[in-house]
Amino acid sequence: MSTTKPHVLIMPYPAQGHVIPIMELAHYLVKEGVKVTFINTEVTHKLVTSNWLNEDGFGDLMQMVSIPDGLEPWEDRSDLCKLTLSMLQTMPSKLEQLIQTINKEESNKITCVIADGCMGWAVGVVKKMGIRNAAFWSASVATLASTLCIQKLIDDGIINENGIPLNGQMIQISETMPPIKPENLVWAGFNDVATVEAIFKLLVDTKDTYRMTERFICNSTTELEPSAFNLYPQLLPIGPLLASNRLAYQAGHFWQEDPSCLAWLDQKPERSVIYIAFGSFTIFNQTQFEELAHGLELSNKPFLWVVRLDLTKESTITAFLDGFMDRVGSRGRIVSWAPQQKVLAHPSITCFISHCGWNSTLEGVTNGLPFLCWPYFADQFYNETYICDIWKIGLGFKKDKNGIVNRGEIKEKVEQLLGDKTFRDMALDIKKKVTSTVQEGGRSHQNLSSFIEWIYEEDIFQGST
Incomplete structure (x- = not known):
């Protein structure tokens, strides 16, 4: 043998x-x-x-x-x-x-x-x-x-x-x-x-x-x-x-994670922080990027936002973000790449604004989080349908006549999602079923x-x- x-x-x-x-x-x-x-x-x-x-x-x-x-x-x-x-x-x-x-x-x-x-x-x-x-x-x-x-x-x-x-x-x-x-x-x-x-x-x-x-x-x-x-x-x-079996130490990342955001999350109240991340491929134009920032500002909620260096091709983003962060102060935190599984498992996170990639979807689901869906391409639209229409744990954004998700729409959907306890209850129910398998x-x-x-x-x- x-x-x-x-x-x-x-x-x-x-x-x-x-x-x-x-x-x-x-x-x-x-x-x-x-x-x-x-x-x-x-x-x-x-x-x-x-x-x-x-x-x-x-x-x-x-x-x-x-x-x-x-x-x-x-x-x-x-x-x-x-x-x-x-x-x-x-x-x-x-x-x-x-x-x-x-x-x-x-x-x-x-x-x-x-x-x-x-x-x-x-x-x-x-x-x-x-x-x-x-x-x-x-x-x-x-x-x-x-x-x-x-x-x-x-x-x-x-x-x-x-x-x-x-x-x-x-x-x-x-x-x-x-x-x-x-x-x-x-x-x-x-x-x-x-x-x-x-x-x-x-x-x-x-x-x-x-x-x-x-x-x-x-x-x-x-x-x-x-x-x-x-x-x-x-x-x-x-x-x-x-990677939950290894306390979320996850291999295979293309970018260096910034773990300092975890200490920042430790200072925030339970279920108070919006987490925003769009994976490795999503690209925004200048207008859409700024509308998202203004929407987060209008929400008046703490937020942790992953802004890859190539999330937008515009050269003016750095100057815009400097002014934006001056206005929101300690209520917001921006990192270039986050230890996402640890972030989503953190008790301060209240919802996930996501591109709906399957990995991100699974990570959000296994942590019992409701979603705001912003798909970009490929399978992400199908995953949005699952989240919003089948599992009923999230909402999608509507674009205006110019194809932009504007700041008012972002503020409105944040308030709708967090104002309805049903989304979190459904998310926690699915979490229980998925983790048991x-x-x-x-x-x-x-x-x-x-x-x-x-x-x-x-x-x-x-x-x-």
């Missing part, structure tokens, strides 16, 4: 919202004695390792490696069209070469590959090499369901063969799932046709991945998405994968345990003795 540890290779899509949850999965595997090689693109690798925490606790069982994405070092990775097409052309052969190099060492062979569902091509690569494989979906299962029915959307004339929406009729994948506008499909919410077509090209093979992979695990739970899981029973909920005996906990047992199955070891 082999005494060699299983060796799992993990590869996320190179975006903040994909790296963090699959890194949490890596934590669980290492904790169970599994050796993990974690692959990032070269640029993502530098970002993640530069913000590595001493508390990560991976030890000798975890190694970080990188492969090129095909772009030159100086090229802009926020150009998702160029990045996606380059990855599809370059990375399959690089992944195969890396695995071949690792497998030259007999006692260190890769026994399983876990690929991000948005990198489904990787499943084809490793299946051809005779290596066990699993896919991991970091977003909502409703989003995955929309990609699994791409052919039906084409056949029904809702999108063309390049993923471009052809009409504005609402889509409902099943009677029990929330409806969605075609322009809010995960690949369709970009500003230019070329990017929509590139992302669609990346996702169009998801159905083949679903069919080929031996396990398809999801960072979600049946308590949040019963209809989506009923539609695709082969999908295994193992989420939410959060990851505890011993819960369905997600059982599925994760079974998945780890599958990794340890003896026949996974390809001829090791």
Whole structure:
């Protein structure tokens, strides 16, 4: 019988919202004695390792490696069209070469590959090499369901063969799932046709991945998405994968966290502070940025606001913020990146103004917080529908005739959300259901345990003795 540890290779899509949850999965595997090689693109690798925490606790069982994405070092990775097409052309052969190099060492062979569902091509690569494989979906299962029915959307004339929406009729994948506008499909919410077509090209093979992979695990739970899981029973909920088991020490961030805001929160009354954060991609123009600031000022509530250095491209923001902070004084705090799980778990937080990325959604839900929803692109519109219409724990903002969420709308929605106890009561009820599923005996906990047992199955070891 082999005494060699299983060796799992993990590869996320190179975006903040994909790296963090699959890194949490890596934590669980290492904790169970599994050796993990974690692959990032070269640029993502530098970002993640530069913000590595001493508390990560991976030890000798975890190694970080990188492969090129095909772009030159100086090229802009926020150009998702160029990045996606380059990855599809370059990375399959690089992944195969890396695995071949690792497998030259007999006692260190890769026994399983876990690929991000948005990198489904990787499943084809490793299946051809005779290596066990699993896919991991970091977003909502409703989003995955929309990609699994791409052919039906084409056949029904809702999108063309390049993923471009052809009409504005609402889509409902099943009677029990929330409806969605075609322009809010995960690949369709970009500003230019070329990017929509590139992302669609990346996702169009998801159905083949679903069919080929031996396990398809999801960072979600049946308590949040019963209809989506009923539609695709082969999908295994193992989420939410959060860092709460390590007191919210979270690996995989692209930016350096500013923990000083936690001491500031300690000085604020319970359930008094609005937390505002828009993830890693959202961009505001000058007008919208200033309207948000004025709305926070008018709310007369304490607030903690994450303002990334690239949240706006305008050069006048610094001067504006100086004057803004002079007016609000100690009632407000701005940081460039926050330890979000710790912030959302802090007793002083009363609500979350969010872009509704799935990670942020899960983090807010597991802390029993009501939301004010401000989606930007991709799956975030679907998540807003969950929050506002299905779970009923939040409100969305309305834009004016110029496409701006103005200061009056922000003030009004803050008052409406915080003035109605129903939102918090519903949020606390959902928190109880979701947290129970990851505890011993819960369905997600059982599925994760079974998945780890599958990794340890003896026949996974390809001829090791």
